[in-house]
Amino acid sequence: xxxxxxxxxxxxxxxxxxxxxxxxxxxxxxxxxxxxxxxxxxxxxxxxxxxxxxxxxxxxxxxxxxxxxxxxxxxxxxxxxxxxxxxxxxxxxxxxxxxxxxxxxxxxxxxxx
Amino acid sequence: xxxxxxxxxxxxxxxxxxxxxxxxxxxxxxxxxxxxxxxxxxxxxxxxxxxxxxxxxxxxxxxxxxxxxxxxxxxxxxxxxxxxxxxxxxxxxxxxxxxxxxxxxxxxxxxxxxxx
Numbered sequence: 001x002x003x004x005x006x007x008x009x010x011x012x013x014x015x016x017x018x019x020x021x022x023x024x025x026x027x028x029x030x031x032x033x034x035x036x037x038x039x040x041x042x043x044x045x046x047x048x049x050x051x052x053x054x055x056x057x058x059x060x061x062x063x064x065x066x067x068x069x070x071x072x073x074x075x076x077x078x079x080x081x082x083x084x085x086x087x088x089x090x091x092x093x094x095x096x097x098x099x100x101x102x103x104x105x106x107x108x109x110x111x112x113x
Numbered sequence: 114x115x116x117x118x119x120x121x122x123x124x125x126x127x128x129x130x131x132x133x134x135x136x137x138x139x140x141x142x143x144x145x146x147x148x149x150x151x152x153x154x155x156x157x158x159x160x161x162x163x164x165x166x167x168x169x170x171x172x173x174x175x176x177x178x179x180x181x182x183x184x185x186x187x188x189x190x191x192x193x194x195x196x197x198x199x200x201x202x203x204x205x206x207x208x209x210x211x212x213x214x215x216x217x218x219x220x221x222x223x224x225x226x227x228x229x
Contacts, residue, residue, distance in 0.1 A: 009153070032216040043117075043203055043220035044156075051216060090155060097216035098163070099144055099207035100171070103155035 002026055002093045006104035013081055013111055021076040021107045023091030033074040034092040034101065035065055044090065050074065051097075061085070086111045116140065117221035119204050124226050126191075126198075134189045134224045136204035144207035145187040146218065149173060149200045156203065162187055191226060199228045 007022040025031065032051050036044040048059025055067040065076045074091060088108050092101040117138045126132045136145065144163045148156040158171030162181040176195025181187055191198045202224045208215040 004155075034217065036220075041223070041225070043222045044205075044218075045220070046217055049217055092156075094216060097214040099146060099205070099214070099216060099218050100158060100161065101156075101218060103148075103157075105153055105155045 002031070002095060002102045004091055004093050004102050004104040006091050006107050008107050009105065010108045010110065013109065015083055015111055015113050016080050018077065018079050019081050019085075019109060021089050021091075021109070023074045023076065023104060025072050025074065025091075025093045025102075027072050030095065032094045032097065033065075033067060034094075035059065035063070035074075035076050036090045036092060037061075038088045038090065038106075040087075047076070047089075081109070081111050083111050083113065085109060117204055117206060117219060119202075119221035119224050122222065122224060124224060125229055126226065127229055129193045131190055131192050132198075132226065134191070134202055134204075134226070136187045136189065136221060137185055138187075138204075138206050138221075139185065140206055140219065141184075142206035142209055142219070143184070144214075145181070146205040146207070147171075147177075147179065147187070147189045148203045148205065150203060150223075151200050159189065159202075198226055201225050 003026045005024045013019045034049045035047040050067045058064045091104040120135045146161040147159040160179045162168035178190045204221040205218040208217040
């Protein structure tokens with residue numbers, strides 16, 4: 001079974017600064033990779049996904065992620081954050097398209113003025 | 114509005130009581146899932162159902178039960194056998210595009226269960 005490691009539990013960042021959230025997964029022949037965002041007391045919303053094709057994936061709200069097969073990583077980036085980006089971010093991986101995702105423990109992003 | 118509706122949003126129960134969380138969807142998705150979320154642990158899969166009248170255990174099924182009598186509905190019962198039921202519970206469906214699975218999950222707003 002897949003496993004996912006999010007290397008930072010909390011990331012403080014100033015408004016308009018860049019942010020990178022790190023995610024590593026256990027190796028597999030093929031993987032489906034996802035980043036979700038969760039605002040307090042709400043469900044999860046998909047930011048972006050990698051199924052195949054280009055290794056640089058662009059998502060909503062200006063986020064992007066790069067799939068690196070050799071390093072088994074899928075790091076999330078945003079060049080300039082807003083206060084509204086304060087939330088918890090989850091990396092998830094699956095071996096197939098059946099939706100049985102393995103989630104990382106989450107990274108709390110706190111954006112301050 | 115198309116989406117996933119979970120109810121109740123907040124629920125309190127006494128130890129030893131069973132409680133059922135509702136999940137209804139009008140997205141016409143076949144597969145549905147229940148996840149449990151605890152602080153610092155991410156989400157863990159409890160049960161999933163790929164089709165009506167069929168469901169499978171996930172990673173932490175002990176102390177939980179489900180049913181899937183209708184495509185739209187996938188209720189979760191937290192039984193008294195669940196040792197530590199206080200958590201945030203999330204229901205999800207599996208996306209389809211052109212009749213094919215996308216691998217992407219769509220989530221409801223969640224139900225927060227507190228055992229007193």
